[in-house]
Amino acid sequence: MKPFEVVFDCKKCKKEFTRTEYPNTAPDCNLTQKEEQRFWWCDQCKTDTTMKEFALSEKREASITKKKRKKENMKKTRAEELEVFYKSDALAKTEEDREKAIIITSPKVETIVNKVNGISPVEERLISKDVEVTEWWKDPNINDPMDMSDTKEHKKIAMLRERNVYNFYKQINHNLIIGAKSLYLVCRDLQRAKLKLKLGDFQVLSDALPMSDSTISKYISIADSKLCAELYVKNKLPEGWTTMYAIAQQEDKDGGNNTMKEKILKNVTVNTTMSDFNKLINKVVKSVVNIFNFKNLNTPKSFLKIAIENDKEKGSIDPNALLIIKNKVEKAVEDAMSDYETQSNNYNLDKAVDVEVIVDEALIHKSKESVMRYFKGLKNELFKGHFLDTYNTLSGSELTVDTKK
Numbered sequence: 001m002k003p004f005e006v007v008f009d010c011k012k013c014k015k016e017f018t019r020t021e022y023p024n025t026a027p028d029c030n031l032t033q034k035e036e037q038r039f040w041w042c043d044q045c046k047t048d049t050t051m052k053e054f055a056l057s058e059k060r061e062a063s064i065t066k067k068k069r070k071k072e073n074m075k076k077t078r079a080e081e082l083e084v085f086y087k088s089d090a091l092a093k094t095e096e097d098r099e100k101a102i103i104i105t106s107p108k109v110e111t112i113v114n115k116v117n118g119i120s121p122v123e124e125r126l127i128s129k130d131v132e133v134t135e136w137w138k139d140p141n142i143n144d145p146m147d148m149s150d151t152k153e154h155k156k157i158a159m160l161r162e163r164n165v166y167n168f169y170k171q172i173n174h175n176l177i178i179g180a181k182s183l184y185l186v187c188r189d190l191q192r193a194k195l196k197l198k199l200g201d202f203q204v205l206s207d208a209l210p211m212s213d214s215t216i217s218k219y220i221s222i223a224d225s226k227l228c229a230e231l232y233v234k235n236k237l238p239e240g241w242t243t244m245y246a247i248a249q250q251e252d253k254d255g256g257n258n259t260m261k262e263k264i265l266k267n268v269t270v271n272t273t274m275s276d277f278n279k280l281i282n283k284v285v286k287s288v289v290n291i292f293n294f295k296n297l298n299t300p301k302s303f304l305k306i307a308i309e310n311d312k313e314k315g316s317i318d319p320n321a322l323l324i325i326k327n328k329v330e331k332a333v334e335d336a337m338s339d340y341e342t343q344s345n346n347y348n349l350d351k352a353v354d355v356e357v358i359v360d361e362a363l364i365h366k367s368k369e370s371v372m373r374y375f376k377g378l379k380n381e382l383f384k385g386h387f388l389d390t391y392n393t394l395s396g397s398e399l400t401v402d403t404k405k
Contacts, residue, residue: 102199105158107165112208117170126182127171131189133164133196165205168193172209183241184223184232190216191223214309218245227251227261231268238272246277296356319367320387323394326359333357 119127172189175182194202206216222228222241225248231237238244247264254260260281267280294300306325308317333355340353368391375384 101154101157105154105161106199107158107162107201107204109204109208111162112166112169112204115166115170117174119170119174126175126178126185128185129171131167131171131192133167134160161199161201164197165201165208168197168205169208176210183219183239183244184228184237187219187223187228187241187244191220194220221245221248224248225251227264230265234265236265236269238268238277239270240274243272243274243277246274250281294356294358297354300356317363317367318371319364320390320394322359322364322367323391326357326364327394330357 168189172186172193175185175189193205197205206213209216211219219241222244225244228237228244228248228251231247238247247268250260250264263280268277272280306329308322337353337355371387372384375387378384
């Protein structure tokens with residue numbers, strides 16, 4: 001029989017290719033493996049049309065395409081991240097410029113204190129007028145008060161902020177100098193300054209004034225008291241600020257107790273002392289117990305004291321801070337006495353010096369109890385554990401069952 005040509009379609013290149021086939025002979029019969037591969041070979045794309053080679057090639061192309069797509073996605077993501085970064089960086093730069101401008105335009109304590117005022121040094125009258133405050137962020141002479149990056153406006157803003165602080169400082173400081181009767185006006189001006197001064201300017205005023213933050217806080221409480229205001233109007237407000245503060249505290253405790261209010265308004269005078277006021281409200285003052293008892297000294301003479309202060313109750317201080325101070329002071333005193341013994345040999349003074357450092361152990365214990373109550377409410381065992389580890393290391397005590405509670 002004569003052979004004939006058969007046309008096949010290549011599955012890869014989609015082109016036709018011909019092969020010679022004999023009748024009654026299938027391409028996969030009576031052929032060796034090599035002949036069979038040759039029979040299915042496409043001359044156009046050089047591919048085994050059984051798809052064995054094509055499948056591998058397609059898999060490789062798919063892998064390359066996937067990697068390419070992944071790379072493109074990474075580039076796109078990176079570009080988006082960079083865009084977000086640049087935008088956030090721009091915002092951060094704007095905020096940074098604003099913060100710098102606020103610092104640059106902040107009034108300086110030295111400038112406030114050293115500024116020459118126009119009040120006569122022999123002036124004995126109180127200044128009771130309302131202190132004028134210029135709201136610089138609303139000032140029409142400043143083009144854009146919110147644009148703190150404009151350095152041209154910094155000088156104007158700085159002058160206005162300084163003027164605001166100084167106006168309060170001048171009046172408060174003058175009334176302080178006048179005498180005790182001016183204290184209520186000082187309290188009032190401090191209260192108004194706290195309400196009106198912005199952007200940390202009140203803190204600048206606080207630092208400039210010759211009084212602690214704790215005292216300023218108490219003065220403001222006096223100004224907040226309606227009862228103190230009534231007594232001031234009636235010229236019956238006590239001279240001592242501690243008595244004024246006690247009246248303000250009593251008002252907070254009583255709330256709307258008109259009976260106690262009337263009793264205070266009727267009986268309190270300019271000459272009422274703290275002791276008189278305590279008797280008036282039937283308050284029993286506990287006698288102060290000496291908590292510092294020296295063990296090694298018979299007639300101790302204290303020449304150096306270390307104290308702490310906070311606005312909370314006694315047991316609310318971190319006891320670890322107290323222990324660190326105690327340990328450091330004891331070590332410093334020990335080193336100082338060693339230096340003293342070495343240096344005193346030069347002049348041979350026979351009188352020996354004994355030194356003893358004592359602490360308020362009850363305060364440390366109460367402080368620890370207060371902190372433990374805080375952690376109990378916080379329900380954070382990790383913080384509690386770190387606190388106890390530090391406490392036991394500083395106090396030199398073992399971690400017992402009691403200390404873990």
